[in-house]
Amino acid sequence: MGFPGTWMTESESVVYRVVPKCACSSIGQIMYYSDHGRFFDGDIHDATEGLHKWAQDHSQPVITENVQSHRSYAFTCVRNPYTRILSSFFDKIAGIQRNGRRYRGNLVPMLAQKYGIDVGSPENGFEFDQIASFRRFLLFARDTIRFRKPMDPDIHWSAVSGHVATFVANGGRYDRVIFTEAFNDGMQAVLDAIETPVPVDLAQVPRFNESEGHGPKRLHPVEDYFDDLSMHLVWEIYHRDFQLFRYDFEHPGNKLPLGEVDLDELHAVLGE
Known part of the structure; x- marks a missing residue:
């Protein structure tokens, strides 16, 4: 099955498992910028150059080798169900x-x-x-x-845990799971943990909401x-999204997670 939905910078600074409706346009553009010093002109999902994507045949062996050897920092982004x-x-x-x-x-x-x-x-x-x-x-x-x-x-409406799980099932391991609801904090933590060819100032990144x-x-x-x-x-x-990503099922109006994601639990549950 490989690593569907996985993107990686050409510099291999970072690996990202895309989850639809979870800030994926913004994350993809930040990754693109971190290599090239400019944003992709258009919807990043349409980009066929400048970013390794599992959907591109030439990217698959590069992504596979990187992920299976955990050569780069890997993350994903989740959202309140x-x-x-x-x-x-x-x-x-x-x-x-x-x-x-x-x-x-x-x-x-x-x-x-x-x-x-x-x-x-x-x-x-x-x-x-x-x-x-x-x-x-x-x-x-x-x-x-x-x-x-x-x-x-x-x-776009299948469970987040299902998307996230394919990465783990084939030998990948996440270093961080960030929350859409605290996007800047989470994305900054990712950027602080990696070295990119071009520095990224999150405060200067425009919002990329292709569906708005x-x-x-x-x-x-x-x-x-x-x-x-x-x-x-x-x-x-x-139910698995609420449990793994610590979202508040009892109060639909509370979009914020109740705690951090336990990465050991995540890998144990999704790796079964």
């Missing part, structure tokens, strides 16, 4: 993508038909019942993850979207 699944809904289901179309073509019409989800449109200012539609989407996300119906789970501005704004506090049944579904899908 409540805010991550909400963000996935507003970006991928309710939003219009960068190409001007709906995500995955017929996905939204299928959700409207099978789950009664309404996400409005640019023409009506994205007016719809956000809470009702999100809760129906949550049921769909659960069905994809638990039963692989009506489709396989999408990378393409759809409706969230109208309510996070906790308003999750009633008792919704919380039950979230636990069913993401």
Whole structure:
């Protein structure tokens, strides 16, 4: 299986396991800058040069050798399951993508038909019942993850621990797991631990949120979207994320982790 979703700087200063909806655009751009002294012009996910990526055939042997010998500092970035699944809904289901179309073509019409989800449109200012539609989407996300119906789970709402685990399963080891909610502190700790060809001043790095501005704004506090049944579904899908990454299941409005990640526990659980 190798190391899917793994990026590495060409200088091999650092290795990063990408997790969708967890600041991956910003991290990729910082890595690119740390080698080249400039940011990639466009979405870093589209870059085919300047950064080793597992999806590029020529990068695979270089990444494999580095990771299996733990030659470079390796990290990943995680996010609160409540805010991550909400963000996935507003970006991928309710939003219009960068190409001007709906995500995955017929996905939204299928959700409207099978789950009664309404996400409005640019023409009506994205007016719809956000809470009702999100809760129906949550049921769909659960069905994809638990039963692989009506489709396989999408990378944007499959569990963070599942993404993180592939790196460990094939012999990788993380030196740090950082939190999206404390991004600057975590990213600074990574930069302090490595040597990059070009110094990075985090205070000068712009925000790279490739999904922003393409759809409706969230109208309510996070906790308003999750009633008792919704919380039950979230636990069913993401219980390992809450446990491993120390997020607060009982209080959807508390996006901050309750403590640091125990790396020994993480590797023991994900390496099983």
